[in-house]
Amino acid sequence: MTIRVLHVASELYPLLKTGGLADVTAALPAALIEQGADARLLLPGFAPVAAGLEDLRPVARLARTFGAPEATLELGRLPGSELAVYMIRADAFYARPGNPYLDAEHVPYGDNAQRFALLGWSAAQLAQHLDPDWAPAIVQAHDWHAGLAPAYLRAAARERGANVAPGGVRSIFTIHNLAYQGIFPAQQFDSLGLPRDFFDMHGVEFYGQLSFLKAGLYFADKITTVSPTYAREIQTVAQGGGLEALLRGRAHDLVGILNGVDYAVWNPSSDAAIATRFSATRQSGKMHCKAALQTRLKLAQKHDAPVFGVVSRLTEQKGLDLLLAALPEIVTRGGQLVVLGTGDASLEQGYARAAHQHPESVAVELGFDETLAHEIVAGADVMMVPSRFEPCGLTQLYALAYGALPLVHRVGGLADTVVDASLENLADGLATGFVFERFEPDALTAAIRRAFALYGRSRDWRDTRSRAMQQDFGWAASAQRYMTLYRELAGQNTVA
Template sequence: MTIRVLHVASELYPLLKTGGLADVTGALPAALVEQGADARLLLPGFGPVVEGLEDLRPVARLERTFGAPDATLELGRLPGGGLPVYLIRADAFYARGGNPYLDAQQVPYGDNAQRFALLGWAAAQLALRIDPDWSPQVVHAHDWHAGLAPAYLRAAARERGLAPGADVARSVFTIHNLAYQGVFPAHQFASLGLPADFFDMSGVEFYGQLSFLKAGLYYADRITTVSPTYAREIQTLAHGGGLEGLLRARAHDLTGILNGVDHAVWNPATDTSIAARYTPTRLTGKLRCKTALQARFQVAQKHDALLFGVVSRLTEQKGLDLLLAVVPEIVSRGGQLVVLGTGDATLEQGFSRVAHAHPESVAIELGFDETLAHAIVAGADVVAVPSRFEPCGLTQLYALAYGALPLVHCVGGLADTVVDASLENLADDLATGFVFERFEPRGMTAAIRRAFALHARHRDWRATQQRAMRSNFGWAASAQQYMALYRELA
């Protein structure tokens, strides 16, 4: 049986990306199609999405607009005859320049609740056959932006007198990062068009406010998150963000499924955006990538210097304050560090000061550039991902594929994907990177020292690089797990 599944999200690579969510929505539906699913996507009609789709045509006028003058549902395709994508054309909501969530002062838009309620409501309308030619059996909502989709489905089922579990379509809600919860003032609930009793502790109410994320967690038929370890962590007080009780209560509905790597985009053997292509058996191209990266960041051209790379939001969640504290360890041992990212002003200034003090060893570029991100992962010897918490992490997966050994904190998906280069793991041919347990300078410094020690043993380093590159974190295995989940529901 072919499963019809609608993915509902706010971003999609390569059209619009602010983080890893876009990489997932850009790769997972295509992987599901290869497994036999009939997958489509629904997105807000942000400018880059409207401009990037082909063959757009109107499907239906949306009767509820949540305050926008008008809203229509359109259907197009990704370029080159790719996946079908529905978009919501509501220019008053979505045709805004810059960041899709924040205004020019980096403040969330005051109507974000209405903008993303429209996304969830439109998903439910598709399940209710607003498009006479196609309707989903499963609505798969991603992160808080789509969190109201399961609530609208539940409300529609109740309106039709259907029992819970007999919804028009079944729903899956995926937590990509529990730290972002879509919390709004309680008075905005009235604008959402949900039944009054949905604003309840057993519903969307969250400490006197309204939470889109909680709506997804409470009303979805099944919940997934993006790694097995993170699925366990979010049921604890330390990582649950105030929702650990609900998550523990729904533990039997919660599954951790690792994200994957889109090898059509991230593959050093075919990547045209890097200085030279290479494979596990022919690694000479990686050294050329390293030389090109040192030139790009204007650090010393030393082929034997251990080069650390960072591609990240510069935030404390990503552990960049810890990395900043241990930069002297890298520099004193003759290593180098290149950083690409933007975020907290104090971290931007901190890395800029270190780069100014050690121009031959440390460099930073503020901002984000997809091509430069590929160049860093291809040219670095080590990619640092020292996150305080990390639901899955994609950077370490890209680093593994490119033979840039990840240096990670042992949390979430980082713990699930990187094996520490301890003596035992090296002896058993298991090591793929460097893992530290305690989030403190001492723990990270010890991992850095292991990296320098392994780098000095050239044969062991090369063997570990090759093992990392042969790690299989493609989307096929993850897509199989999602398909099994959909079949249970549908």
């Protein structure tokens, strides 16, 4: 018996990516298929998605359009894979240039509630055999964009006078980042077509507004998030975003399952984007990658200067204000810093100013460039991920694979994946990076000093780098945990 799973999300690598969500929606369904699941994906028909999918064909006209002139469901395939992808074609909603969520002024679109209600509603319709040839046993909704899917499933169940959605379909809501909650004015609730009593503190209401994220948390049968530590942290006032009481109340339904790495994309022994390929057993190519990175970014050609890398959104959440304050520690000790990212104007200006003041030691590229991201991870000695909070984090996992020792704050998935190079951990053969406890400048500065100290002990550095590169954070183990959860949820509701 095969479990059919529909993943509902807004992004998919390599077609559309604004963050780590796209990497997950590409890799997790593929890993589940390898484990024997029948996994498919549902996406809004954003322009890059509509242009990028192959073999698209119409499946059904959507009876509700939430204000779009028309909307249809199509089925296609992700190029180079067997992953079947449903796409909602509603050009009035999705065929807009630029960012999928924001207009040209970087303001959220005024109809985002309706655009993403259509996504959640379509997922619930698929669960009720909108496609006569395929229906899921499990609907897994990712982040706030898909948060209404469990609510529409619950509404459908109630219409039938049942506790479970039609066909016994069960739902999972996956939190990738609790900070993004999909909050809209209360007056938009009526346009969603949900039962009136769903607008309640025991429902989608959130401090007088409506929250798509809360809808997922409240109405889903199970909740997952992307690391075990983050699952604990979001039940606290400090990291619960006002939803900690709800999450504590559902603690028995909340599971932290670590994200994985797609080693088909992030593997230094096969990466076509980097100057020279290398591996844990043949590391000499890493020095060539470092020299190539220094050349590309016009840094001083110093093979003995440790290169600290950043590939990140330039935001305070990512701790890059803290790093900017600690930057003199890197420069005065003879290190180099390479930054790729875009974000807060003040941080962009701060890093650009540092690059102007120290052109041989600091290089900053504002924007995003996937190839350069690979080159930085391959060429860096240390990858900086000093996040205030971090649900899982993928950068530190890529860094481990490429032997760029991660320097991280002990939060969320960072705490679950990096082992600090303390004297005890070095002696026990466990260390894979550098971890600081307190989110304060002196704590980060002390970790940077420890990185320099280890770099000065070349044999210990090589041993730690080898150990980092041998860590396995592939998707197989995570997919297995999801399969266990699906079987537990589906019970007898598996289909041949």
